[in-house]
Amino acid sequence: MNWQIAIDGPAGSGKSTIAQEVAKKLNFEHIDTGAMYRAVTLKALKLKVDLENEDDFKFLENTKIDFRKQKIYLDDIDVTKEIRTLDITNNVSLVSKYGYVRKKMVALQQFLVANKNVIMDGRDIGTVVLPNANLKIFLNANVEERAYRRMKERQEQNLETYDFETTVKEIIERDFKDSTRPISPLKKADDAIEIDSSNLSVENVVDEIISLVFERGYNMEKELKNENVEIQEEAQKEETQIEEEVVETAASTDENVEVEEETVEEEKAETAAKYKELQIVTGTVLEVISEQPESKQGNRTIKAKEERVLIALEDGQEGFLFKRDTANIKEDEDLIDLFCEGDKVEVAIKKIFPDGGKFIFSTVLLEKRKDLEKFGAELKRDTVFTAKVLKQIQVGLLMKYEEFSCLLPTSQAAVAESELGSLVGKEISVAPIRVDYGRIRIIVSQVLADRINARANKKAFLETLEVGQVFDGVVKNIEKYGAFVEISKDVEGLLHISEIDHTRVFKVEKVLNVGDPVKVKVIKLEKDHIGLSRKALIPNYWEEYTSDKAVDAIVKGTAVEINNSGIVMALTPEITGFLPKSEFSWDRDAKIEDSVKLGDEIEVKIIEIDATKKRIILSKKQLVDNPWASLEVKAGDIVDVKVTKILPEGFIVSVGKVEGYLPKSTIRSIDPNSVQLEQEIKVKVRVLDSEKNKLVVSMRDAEERIEREIFKSTMDLQDKMSNTFGDYLKQSKKK
Secondary structure (H helix, E strand, C coil): CCCEEEEECCCCCCHHHHHHHHHHHHCCEEEEHHHHHHHHHHHHHHHCCCCCCHHHHHHHHHCCEEEECCEEEECCEECCCHHHCHHHHHHHHHHHCCHHHHHHHHHHHHHHCCCCCEEEEECCHHHHHCCCCCEEEEEECCHHHHHHHHHHHHHHCCCCCCCHHHHHHHHHHHHHHHHHCCCCCCCCCCCCEEEECCCCCHHHHHHHHHHHHHHCCCCCCCCCHHHHHHHHHHHHCCCCCCCCCCCCCCCECCCCECCCCCCCCHHHCCCCCCCCCCCEEEEEEEEEECCECCEEECCEEECCECCEEEEEECCCCEEEEEHHHCCCCCCCCCHHHHCCCCCEEEEEEEECCCCCCCEEEECHHHHHHHHHHHHHHHCCCCCCEEEEEEEEECCEEEEEECCEEEEEEHHHCCCCHHHHHHHCCCEEEEEEEEEECCCCEEEEEHHHHHHHHHHHHHHHHHHHCCCCCEEEEEEEEEECCEEEEEEECCEEEEEEHHHCCCCCCCCHHHCCCCCCEEEEEEEEEECCEEEEECHHHCCCHHHHHHCCCCCCCEEEEEEEEECCCEEEEECCCCCEEEEEHHHCCCCCCCCHHHCCCCCCEEEEEEEEEECCCCEEEEECHHHCCCCCCCCCCCCCCEEEEEEEEECCCEEEEEECCEEEEEEHHHCCCCCHHHCCCCCEEEEEEEEEECCCCEEEEEHHHHHHHHHHHHHHHHHHHHHHHHHHHHHHHHHHHHC
């Protein structure tokens, strides 16, 4: 029986990555159906067909799509990377909606799984392609996490990448298209198990799926090629020898020679067309042959012959049952005490001789086979037992548990293949995964046993776990959203990025790395999920500092960083605040570097405390009065200013405690280059904006205004003098 695992889920949920890892661990063939539709889309774009016309996809009649070593080939060309471009992503949903395309792809997919153990991922695998799959998984994750994964995947493949917001919209649109398409829409199968991978690592999801595989009774046919050797040996045309501990064998009755062997060779398995070794059969006792001591006939020595029962099967095939192969017989009992001529007996075929001699039967093996049935009931339980490793063979390790033979396949060992030999002679924990009734043995897994033990240990540990407990943990894995910390053997909890420190952490790797020891506190328990906190165990310097501070408080800090935006100030060794450039001085053109150096202590005022962002905003200028507020001039006034700085194109001048700008282009009566520091100049206020701390003055405007005022005054005086002289003449005439 071939095993099938179906994984469905929306775009970006991690289906392909998870499927690839599970396939590697189980030695399954991974078939990425999404890649197949992408390959069709790629060819359609290259052929420049009308993507809106389903009839244009008839090119699939002559199209070849295949998988080789986890790569996809389109018409024998590797297109693994080419199908991951944005252009393909934006059009694949349109292409995959057509009934003709899906019919072709589904037929190809079902053909690929005909004779293989496969894991297949897509969006309609459990509902359409593999409706009878042994295990169906619906893998999901929140939109934000899927968008992040999609961006990361494209970046790793050096493909064009959208920003996060655009990628989120792309994922949402893709979900809508996939779930509303008329043919085979994205849908969770009724019998599928849903796994939300939003806060799980790839390893966590893979382990969960593999556990489900074993719980469903996966028999490891891929690894245990001997499962169907008896019916496939001629077709396989390859030698598959599996050494194993077997029971003692007896002699050929034709020559009365006792033969004992330690192994059963595969090429002898089907000597008789109807029978095979270890098969259970029913026969009739023909005779109980007594023991015969060694004797001599002339010069010839006749070897001793032990007591045996001659049994005939229904078709006339005969065989012997020896005392050592008889179950439940006492040392002082003989076979004749247990068997009579004509008795019907059930026995197991112990040995078939290729030369057509009589079989060797066994009731010991029959009892063992019946005893094995109890393990069949244990397969669905978390059963673990200790078995001794006897020897290493081609496909794994032969082991002994009580009176039973066990086979540990190489793939199910918890050590590397090169280290298998080191286990010989040792006792190790294993779990049964299949009962091989045909060979009266148990197929076991050390990997599964370790998982079962880990689950049992975790369950026992969780029963004693309480919120508030503190552990010295070790970082085992790091994800974008936090770190997984092992707090006990096989027990991990999530240290979310927000619980690493009291200050905001933007990247986990800036604080922690895999293998780092870390002290954590349990802050949340939800079923098997453990929430941890590191910051709960370190002093909360933020709260300590802000507990007695409020807005308008005056504090001192040290400049530890000066940049274009302002000054980062250390208020304590652990707490920093920020002094924006706009809050440094009432003079908007003031340069911080001219008056502050790193290490300088500055007195500042707290103007904002943001507990959510753990941010403190400071101000230096608010410690002094705003000179602009008390400035008693207005636009158009004529004032005297003093030059405080000479610039290439003008001068910085002061009016009281306020500084403004005097452009050289506005100086008319004197040479601009002759102006000196501290020189007083009469100017006119052209621009005055107190809110923006902006003052612009003009010497030319002031002079022009003064000239106009003088001219007007002169004219007024002349008019007055003219009027007075006219009045005098009039009075003279009257006289």
